[in-house]
Structures are given as structure tokens and as C-alpha cells.
Amino acid sequence: MDKSSNGKRSKAIDVNRFTLFGAVTFILVLVATYMSLVAAPLEAVQGVHQKIFYIHVPLAFIAYASITVVFIASIAFLTTKNPKWDRLARTSAEIGIISTTIVLFSGSLWGRPVWGAWWSWSDARLVTTLVMWLIYMGYLMLRSLGESNNQTAKVSSIIGILGFVNVPITYFSVYLWTYLHPLPTLQSSTERPESSILMPFLWSFLAYSAVIILIGIVRNKIEKSSDELETIKKQNQIR
Numbered sequence: 001m002d003k004s005s006n007g008k009r010s011k012a013i014d015v016n017r018f019t020l021f022g023a024v025t026f027i028l029v030l031v032a033t034y035m036s037l038v039a040a041p042l043e044a045v046q047g048v049h050q051k052i053f054y055i056h057v058p059l060a061f062i063a064y065a066s067i068t069v070v071f072i073a074s075i076a077f078l079t080t081k082n083p084k085w086d087r088l089a090r091t092s093a094e095i096g097i098i099s100t101t102i103v104l105f106s107g108s109l110w111g112r113p114v115w116g117a118w119w120s121w122s123d124a125r126l127v128t129t130l131v132m133w134l135i136y137m138g139y140l141m142l143r144s145l146g147e148s149n150n151q152t153a154k155v156s157s158i159i160g161i162l163g164f165v166n167v168p169i170t171y172f173s174v175y176l177w178t179y180l181h182p183l184p185t186l187q188s189s190t191e192r193p194e195s196s197i198l199m200p201f202l203w204s205f206l207a208y209s210a211v212i213i214l215i216g217i218v219r220n221k222i223e224k225s226s227d228e229l230e231t232i233k234k235q236n237q238i239r
Contacts, residue, residue, distance in 0.1 A: 061205065095219075
């Protein structure tokens, strides 16, 4: 069997796996939606507004995880100079921005009826999350406006590493400075005191993680194809 046949078979397997993973992800999202909107108990104080929790908090953890991947991949790229780590860092930064944007937006929607304000500059968690968003938006702007070369990748990697400092600051901000954001908890004051919000939270976290992984796989493949195209263009220019 020649290499082209092996390549076609490998691609077919990849497509089948991707399709299966997509189907599983869709089912997870349906289950998570049911668990958060129907099965989860109604919060006694916040009422239906508390349901935003099942989007807001899982995506906050996903944002932290994505930026952690940027941090690790950036170190790996500077150490090995392997472009696959740079692609992973770019993809993870995009996912981090998407997640953080939804976190900021959903937080504002949650805060308005519960706190009486869309935004408060006095709340450390809000401000540090916004700073995190700005850092990695700048990271992506540099990637898009800069030339596709090693120098841009190196500078971006340094930003990705230094910007990670804001992640633990953001997470621990509620312990260091208290204002609007409560301390993290998976117990809620509900109309059924014995009930817990843990399982709906875990289903939501699993479902949204699967969605993010799916997006990441697609974006990473696109970035790989883009890098290969740039390499071909440079080779043709040299000739």
C-alpha cells in the first residue's frame, strides 16, 4: 500500500473521530442544559438569575486553564523552537479570550439584578479579569499585526509567560480583597436545602470543556495549514 493510500485512510479516521467527538459534545451540551435549567434547584435568594452560574463559573475555569496552556506552550516554544508549541499557544490564547469575554458578559448580566450594577471598579475580581482580557487581546493583536516570523513568536511567547502572572492574582483576588464577589462555593441557599449544585456544575464544566476542545482542534488545524502555506510561499520566493 502506497503512502497516499495510508494518508487518505489516516485522514478518514481523523474525520470519523472528530465527527464522533462532535456528536458526544452535542449530547453533553444537551444534558448540561437540562441539568442547569431544569434539574438544578432554584436559589432561594437570587432565584432564576443564579442559573447564570452554570455558564459563568465553568467558563471562568476554562479561561484560566487556556491561559495556563499559553504559559506552558510559550515556555516550550522558547526552549525547543518547535512551531507546534507556538500554534498551541496561539490557539489557547484565542480560546482564553473567547472564554473571558463570555465570563465578563455573563458576569454583568448576573450582577445587574443581584448587585444592582452592571459593573463595579471597586471589585477586584472584575478588574483583574478585565486586565487578563486586555493582556491576551494585546497578545492576539501582536500576532495578527506582526509578521509571521520567529521574532514575533518570541515576543508573543514572552507576553504569554509574563501575562500568566495575572491568573493567580485574578483567582485569589476574592480572598485578598472582598467587595461584591463572594468566596467560591458549590453549595447554594436553595428552596431545597439538602440539594447541591455540584452535579449540574460538573456537567456544565464537562460540556463546555468539550466544546472548547472541539474549537481548539479546528483552530489548531487551521493554524497548522496556515503555517505550512507561509513556509511554501517563502520557499517559492527564495527560488
